[in-house]
Amino acid sequence: MNFKDQREKFRSKAISAKEAVKEAMQKIKNDNLNIFINDFETQALKQADFIDNNFEKFKNTPLSGVPIAHKDIFCTNGLKTTCGSKMLENFVPPYDSTVIKNCNEAGSIMVAKTNMDEFAMGSSNETSYFGAVSNPWNSDLVPGGSSGGAAACVAADITSISTGTDTGGSIRQPAALCGVTGLKPTYGLVSRWGMIAFCSSMDQAGPFSRDAFGCAALLDAMASYDEKDSTCSKRVEKNFESLLTKNFGSLKIGVIKNIDSLGINTDVMQSYETSKSVLTGLGHKLKEVDFSELSSGICSYYVIAPAECSSNLSRFDGVKYGYRASNQKDISNLYMETRSEGFGDEVKKRILIGTHVLSAGFYDAYYLQAQKVRRMIKNKFESIFKDVDLIFMPTTLDQAFEKNRKDSDPNRMYKEDLLTIPANLAGLPAISFPNGFKNSLPVGGQFIGNYFSEDLLLATTHKIQEVTDWHKMTP
Amino acid sequence: MDKIELKNLLFLARINADEKEHPEIIKKLQNTFNLIDEMQDLDLSDLEPLNNPLELNNVSRKDENNNRNKKKEFLDNSPESDDDYFTVPKIIE
Numbered sequence: 001m002n003f004k005d006q007r008e009k010f011r012s013k014a015i016s017a018k019e020a021v022k023e024a025m026q027k028i029k030n031d032n033l034n035i036f037i038n039d040f041e042t043q044a045l046k047q048a049d050f051i052d053n054n055f056e057k058f059k060n061t062p063l064s065g066v067p068i069a070h071k072d073i074f075c076t077n078g079l080k081t082t083c084g085s086k087m088l089e090n091f092v093p094p095y096d097s098t099v100i101k102n103c104n105e106a107g108s109i110m111v112a113k114t115n116m117d118e119f120a121m122g123s124s125n126e127t128s129y130f131g132a133v134s135n136p137w138n139s140d141l142v143p144g145g146s147s148g149g150a151a152a153c154v155a156a157d158i159t160s161i162s163t164g165t166d167t168g169g170s171i172r173q174p175a176a177l178c179g180v181t182g183l184k185p186t187y188g189l190v191s192r193w194g195m196i197a198f199c200s201s202m203d204q205a206g207p208f209s210r211d212a213f214g215c216a217a218l219l220d221a222m223a224s225y226d227e228k229d230s231t232c233s234k235r236v237e238k239n240f241e242s243l244l245t246k247n248f249g250s251l252k253i254g255v256i257k258n259i260d261s262l263g264i265n266t267d268v269m270q271s272y273e274t275s276k277s278v279l280t281g282l283g284h285k286l287k288e289v290d291f292s293e294l295s296s297g298i299c300s301y302y303v304i305a306p307a308e309c310s311s312n313l314s315r316f317d318g319v320k321y322g323y324r325a326s327n328q329k330d331i332s333n334l335y336m337e338t339r340s341e342g343f344g345d346e347v348k349k350r351i352l353i354g355t356h357v358l359s360a361g362f363y364d365a366y367y368l369q370a371q372k373v374r375r376m377i378k379n380k381f382e383s384i385f386k387d388v389d390l391i392f393m394p395t396t397l398d399q400a401f402e403k404n405r406k407d408s409d410p411n412r413m414y415k416e417d418l419l420t421i422p423a424n425l426a427g428l429p430a431i432s433f434p435n436g437f438k439n440s441l442p443v444g445g446q447f448i449g450n451y452f453s454e455d456l457l458l459a460t461t462h463k464i465q466e467v468t469d470w471h472k473m474t475p
Numbered sequence: 476m477d478k479i480e481l482k483n484l485l486f487l488a489r490i491n492a493d494e495k496e497h498p499e500i501i502k503k504l505q506n507t508f509n510l511i512d513e514m515q516d517l518d519l520s521d522l523e524p525l526n527n528p529l530e531l532n533n534v535s536r537k538d539e540n541n542n543r544n545k546k547k548e549f550l551d552n553s554p555e556s557d558d559d560y561f562t563v564p565k566i567i568e
Contacts, residue, residue, distance in 0.1 A: 091552065092552065094545045094548035094549065094552070095545070186529075187528045187529055188529050201526060201527050201528070202528075227534055227536055230533075230534045231527070231529070233529070296513070296514055296517065298510065299510065299511050299512075299513050299514035300514060302507060302510060302511050303511055310488065314489075317489070318554060319553065319554075319561055319563055320549070320552070320553050320561055321549075321552040321553055321554075322554075323554075324554035324555070328564055329564060330564050330565065330566070331563050331564055331565075331566050333564075334563060334564055335489045336489050336490065336491045337491060339488075339489050339490050339491075340490050340491040340492070343490070348488075348490055348492075349500075349503060349504065349507070351488050351490065352484055352485070352488055352490070352500070352504060353504060353507055353508075355484055355487050355488040356476075356484055356504070357511075359484075359487065365515070366511065368524055369514055369515065369517075369519065370511075370514065371524030371525050371526055372517075372519035372522045372523075372524050372525075373514050373517065373519065374524075374525040374526075375519075375522045375523060375524060375525035376517075376519060376522060378525055378528065379522075410503075410506040411506060411507070411509070411510045414507070414510060415510075425528070426528055427527075427528025427529055428528075451529075
């Protein structure tokens with residue numbers, strides 16, 4: 001069921017919150033795709049009772065009576081938060097993250113926490129300590145990552161909305177691979193307080209749903225100014241759901257010159273071309289823009305993200321919380337063994353890369369140069385947005401791929417993020433939505449907008465979804 | 476990257492790895508650096524580094540007690556604690 005229908009059923013009293021939760025819990029128990037790390041039936045039923053007993057208070061909130069699954073990166077008071085890692089397997093936070101608090105206040109009911117790549121580092125959900133997630137369209141394939149469980153949860157129709165985070169494409173890439181809609185907001189629109197940090201200057205939480213409508217309502221709940229996150233924006237809040245029907249008129253949409261030279265597969269390109277005609281059919285004008293710097297973004301990202309990761313993850317030392325290696329004779333061995341046993345291979349690799357690029361002899365060549373590339377990408381976006389309202393491009397190079405993929409190019413997995421990373425480097429908002437169907441699998445396209453243009457991104461996607469059916473297809 | 480550099484890096488990051496695994500780790504790191512190194516050819520000498528995408532404002536709040544003392548919960552989360560303290564192996568002999 002899509003989000004709008006689910007919420008309407010609660011508002012019209014056709015179904016109680018408790019019944020909605022029971023339905024979702026049944027689906028969670030039958031899940032054979034490893035989508036969830038923990039579920040919370042007792043707490044969810046209690047919260048549903050609370051919402052049912054306070055119907056008048058919640059009947060008009062953005063997420064009235066709707067079950068939701070949260071990525072297991074958001075701290076939940078008194079409930080396990082693992083971040084997909086052995087390091088936090090038994091971590092029970094003593095507080096709710098702002099995103100969780102906002103979603104609770106908006107009337108949603110958390111039923112489970114979703115599987116993810118360990119510490120959000122991965123593009124296939126295979127680095128999770130709790131095992132890989134399968135793609136609902138074909139269980140031999142990956143759902144994408146790092147928010148793979150969150151995207152699969154909506155695609156498999158277990159909940160109609162879920163939360164994710166996007167540091168280099170971790171909402172948009174799994175949205176594309178699972179055939180759902182996912183939005184990465186402008187950096188600073190959603191508070192990062194209580195969201196376990198990977199790369200603090202790029203991490204941003206955002207919504208998943210089948211369509212732009214669900215994403216708009218969930219973003220209305222998630223976004224708020226929060227003094228506990230010093231990078232949180234004080235922008236005037238907008239009502240994204242009500243702005244979905246705003247007429248933005250004929251838009252000038254930028255399409256990247258020579259994008260076919262970036263190694264995008266032909267099926268993804270075909271869907272992209274088809275979508276362009278949908279855009280012109282809706283009265284928008286396409287304008288070719290030069291973005292030859294785009295592919296340098298990935299170099300910058302794989303310096304800056306590991307650098308910030310090595311700093312952020314230094315807190316995991318086995319002392320105050322999280323995993324501790326047993327029987328260590330001194331503090332130095334305690335740190336070493338705790339981190340060696342508690343982190344998985346991909347996380348350790350990124351910590352090592354980050355430590356290297358920040359070390360005295362390599363700082364200028366790597367970290368400083370990467371920050372200059374970041375400036376170059378941001379400048380380029382700013383100049384493009386003087387000419388166009390939005391940029392349209394495929395979300396990914398490939399459709400969903402096989403688990404344990406062996407590739408002749410050892411960096412192919414990292415290159416999956418080639419088209420999503422630039423928006424993170426610049427802090428811009430971007431939305432991925434289903435824009436085609438090939439080989440019995442969904443394809444995703446994305447809009448990137450100027451700062452705080454989420455209303456435009458959502459409304460434009462909503463208009464497309466009024467005249468196309470790709471977002472309605474189910475596995 | 477050679478074995479000595481890797482050993483130093485592992486120590487800085489407080490991560491252990493069996494020496495038998497070192498060649499494989501070096502290979503994986505080198506692959507990533509091959510990807511990253513593609514940016515070295517760009518002449519960006521006229522650009523300022525960018526460390527955050529948005530203008531940052533200083534956030535201050537009143538210095539008031541917020542009654543958020545959760546000492547017990549924090550200590551309960553630690554692998555080992557004793558009374559009011561986190562416990563670790565002996566640091567000074």
